[in-house]
Amino acid sequence: MAAVLFWVFSCVSIGAVLAMILSRHPAHAALWLVLAFASLGGLFGLLAAPFVAVVQIIIYAGAIMVLFLFVLMTIDAKAGIPGEKRTFALAAAIVLALLLLAEIGLAARSLLLAPAAAVSDSIKTAAIGRLLFEKYLYPFEITSLLIMAALVGAVALVKKKDGA
Amino acid sequence: MIPAGWFFAVAAILFGLGVTAFFVRRDLPTQFLAVEIMLNAANLAFLALAKPASAAAAQTIVLFIITVAAAEAAVGLAVILVVFRRRKSVRSEDLRILKG
Numbered sequence: 554m555a556a557v558l559f560w561v562f563s564c565v566s567i568g569a570v571l572a573m574i575l576s577r578h579p580a581h582a583a584l585w586l587v588l589a590f591a592s593l594g595g596l597f598g599l600l601a602a603p604f605v606a607v608v609q610i611i612i613y614a615g616a617i618m619v620l621f622l623f624v625l626m627t628i629d630a631k632a633g634i635p636g637e638k639r640t641f642a643l644a645a646a647i648v649l650a651l652l653l654l655a656e657i658g659l660a661a662r663s664l665l666l667a668p669a670a671a672v673s674d675s676i677k678t679a680a681i682g683r684l685l686f687e688k689y690l691y692p693f694e695i696t697s698l699l700i701m702a703a704l705v706g707a708v709a710l711v712k713k714k715d716g717a
Numbered sequence: 718m719i720p721a722g723w724f725f726a727v728a729a730i731l732f733g734l735g736v737t738a739f740f741v742r743r744d745l746p747t748q749f750l751a752v753e754i755m756l757n758a759a760n761l762a763f764l765a766l767a768k769p770a771s772a773a774a775a776q777t778i779v780l781f782i783i784t785v786a787a788a789e790a791a792v793g794l795a796v797i798l799v800v801f802r803r804r805k806s807v808r809s810e811d812l813r814i815l816k817g
Contacts, residue, residue, distance in 0.1 A: 556719060566731065567730055567731065570731060570734045570738070570754055574734065574738045574741055574742065579744060579746045579747050582742075582747050582750055583750060586753065586754070589754070589757075590757060593731075596724065596727065597760075597761070597764060599719065599724075600724060600764045600765060601772065602764055602776050609757075609760075612783055613757070613783060613786070616787070617786065617787055617790050620790060621746070621750070621790070624794045624798060627798065628797070628798065628807055642740060642743075645740065646737045646739075646741045649737070650734065653732070653733050653736055654730070657733075664721070664722050664766070676772050676773045681773055681777050681780070684773055684777045688774075689777055692781060696781060696785070699784075699785065700787070703787075703788035703789075703791045704791065706791075706792050706795070707792050707794070707795035708795075710792070710796060710798075710799055711795045
């Protein structure tokens with residue numbers, strides 16, 4: 554059962570990312586990515602991380618991608634149609650990606666060839682909460698500062714200057 | 718049980734596809750989406766390779782990564798909006814100021 558789910562989720566996520574690369578409209582690309590992130594959430598669930606899986610689906614596939622679509626609606630989506638020099642860029646990008654894949658595979662070949670036993674039993678959400686508010690309390694608070702800074706920064710960037 | 722190496726392989730493929738997408742697509746929003754793919758592939762690798770003893774810590778750190786990604790998305794989208802307002806275009810080929 555878990556193996557079937559693994560193949561379904563990984564094939565859907567990789568296929569959705571491929572469709573995102575091939576789709577010409579940025580909004581379609583974003584919608585494909587929602588599917589990819591949702592199935593990635595399924596993979597997280599298979600890795601015995603149910604809380605992260607739910608966060609992935611609600612925050613990533615939900616909130617962040619909707620923000621993306623929201624911004625895409627305000628800009629001229631037709632501006633994103635690819636140019637003429639696409640074949641060269643495509644070939645270069647594929648070569649680069651294959652090189653990168655080979656490099657990652659080489660670096661982690663012991664891991665790929667002799668796979669470790671997969672994750673143990675599911676982590677309780679309470680354990681994550683405990684870590685978050687005890688061991689990682691300072692990072693947690695700093696993260697809230699970061700979000701505040703990002704919020705203020707985004708508003709300051711987009712705000713129209715007076716008289717301009 | 719599924720070996721952790723398989724999850725890692727999926728993460729590596731997704732990362733490679735993200736790199737490909739970044740270089741193939743020529744509009745800022747889609748390139749930004751490609752960066753998000755790479756971030757998610759890194760998350761998957763992080764969760765897949767965590768030792769069972771530190772799995773809870775790995776999940777906590779992935780939560781931090783998602784939070785930082787949300788902040789990055791907010792600022793990045795604001796930058797894209799400003800670029801579009803100034804140039805009426807989001808194609809990265811149209812942004813040539815740095816080329817001199």
